[in-house]
Amino acid sequence: MAERAGHRGYIGARPLNGSRTPQHVQNIVIRDYARRKNLHYLLSAAEHTMPSSYMVLEDILDELPRLRGLILYSIFMLPPDEARRRAIYDRVLSEGCDLHAAVEEITLSSRDNIQAVEDILLVNKFATIL
Amino acid sequence: MTDTAFLEADEQALAQRFIDDGFVTTPADHRAGLDRIQRRAAELAADYLKLPHGNDPYAMLDTIHTRVSVDDLNGLRLHVFNGLNAEPWFRPTYFRLARSTIETIVGNELCMQRRVNLSIQLPGDDSSLLATHSDVWSGDSPFEVVVWVPLVDVHRTKSMYLLPPSLNGDMQDRMASLRSAEELYQTIKPHATFIEIPYGHVMLFNQTLMHGNRINEEAGSRWSMNCRFKSIMSPYADKRFGEFFEPILLRPATRVGMQYKLPGGFHG
Numbered sequence: 001m002a003e004r005a006g007h008r009g010y011i012g013a014r015p016l017n018g019s020r021t022p023q024h025v026q027n028i029v030i031r032d033y034a035r036r037k038n039l040h041y042l043l044s045a046a047e048h049t050m051p052s053s054y055m056v057l058e059d060i061l062d063e064l065p066r067l068r069g070l071i072l073y074s075i076f077m078l079p080p081d082e083a084r085r086r087a088i089y090d091r092v093l094s095e096g097c098d099l100h101a102a103v104e105e106i107t108l109s110s111r112d113n114i115q116a117v118e119d120i121l122l123v124n125k126f127a128t129i130l
Numbered sequence: 131m132t133d134t135a136f137l138e139a140d141e142q143a144l145a146q147r148f149i150d151d152g153f154v155t156t157p158a159d160h161r162a163g164l165d166r167i168q169r170r171a172a173e174l175a176a177d178y179l180k181l182p183h184g185n186d187p188y189a190m191l192d193t194i195h196t197r198v199s200v201d202d203l204n205g206l207r208l209h210v211f212n213g214l215n216a217e218p219w220f221r222p223t224y225f226r227l228a229r230s231t232i233e234t235i236v237g238n239e240l241c242m243q244r245r246v247n248l249s250i251q252l253p254g255d256d257s258s259l260l261a262t263h264s265d266v267w268s269g270d271s272p273f274e275v276v277v278w279v280p281l282v283d284v285h286r287t288k289s290m291y292l293l294p295p296s297l298n299g300d301m302q303d304r305m306a307s308l309r310s311a312e313e314l315y316q317t318i319k320p321h322a323t324f325i326e327i328p329y330g331h332v333m334l335f336n337q338t339l340m341h342g343n344r345i346n347e348e349a350g351s352r353w354s355m356n357c358r359f360k361s362i363m364s365p366y367a368d369k370r371f372g373e374f375f376e377p378i379l380l381r382p383a384t385r386v387g388m389q390y391k392l393p394g395g396f397h398g
Contacts, residue, residue, distance in 0.1 A: 013269035
């Protein structure tokens with residue numbers, strides 16, 4: 001098998017939890033995270049601004065056989081549908097890759113990590129922010 | 131087209147080409163400036179590769195694949211990108227390459243992207259591909275245009291492709307049923323046009339149209355720069371004024387207008 005390239009960054013153009021972060025700042029956060037975790041960062045792909053589009057994420061998932069993993073700017077960029085998220089975890093892990101979220105400093109590298117990630121996403125769905 | 135009675139015939143023709151084709155190519159307004167950019171890019175590449183500066187910058191760039199590996203390509207690209215953008219003359223010169231076309235298509239009060247992007251595509255390399263996209267989908271305003279400038283002759287897969295305006299709407303309507311950008315490319319592939327641009331010319335294109343690149347299957351390496359321009363008072367999207375764009379041409383009447391305050395202090 002050819003040498004895998006590194007970790008692809010994944011940034012977004014849609015607000016997250018009601019907040020907007022400039023794309024170049026998202027890239028700085030990912031680049032810094034990759035440096036601290038000793039990951040080889042590959043130029044980020046930016047998700048579409050259209051609501052509910054995950055076309056760019058799908059392209060990265062298709063690229064996984066040539067990658068070591070992906071680094072999301074935030075875990076809250078994952079699709080809201082739990083079944084779709086679990087399909088993503090399956091694809092990442094079955095390709096021998098891992099998934100990181102830079103803002104939350106989350107690493108998903110085995111099935112044991114999935115529930116912790118899902119707990120964060122579920123609590124965020126129901127808890128309010130003052 | 132509207133307002134045609136107020137435009138010169140050559141402006142009308144240029145505007146109509148942009149509307150009909152989604153792009154226009156023209157000889158650079160400032161050829162000496164383009165040559166200076168090309169020469170500086172070649173010098174920066176030579177510095178990165180620890181080679182002496184040569185006297186044929188075109189050949190240096192076009193054959194860079196004989197001197198750099200795919201693994202080291204992004205390091206080279208970042209070195210040249212940072213070096214060019216650090217030159218105080220670079221962005222004003224870039225603007226002058228296409229000034230007359232920008233002013234006809236966009237206007238004469240302008241903002242410009244803060245950093246001019248650089249792409250290098252070695253023959254056969256699949257690490258620097260841009261999937262089918264419209265810039266608007268990732269946060270650019272539909273009021274922007276892209277000025278795209280090759281530093282070598284580009285044609286076929288050494289260039290970029292663009293979907294014609296007449297088909298873009300229909301293809302966008304099909305998008306939601308497709309899974310990935312690669313599926314989207316396969317859908318538009320029969321209609322996408324690779325644009326041939328000789329060195330010395332510049333292209334201005336409508337970035338709301340689907341575009342991208344594929345693996346460069348030609349003999350030489352592609353070097354191209356791209357930068358966005360928009361009318362300063364037109365609507366912004368996620369790429370905001372200040373953080374992504376900065377003003378380059380603001381006219382006195384606009385400065386006066388922005389500073390004007392109506393008389394106050396009335397008590398009636």
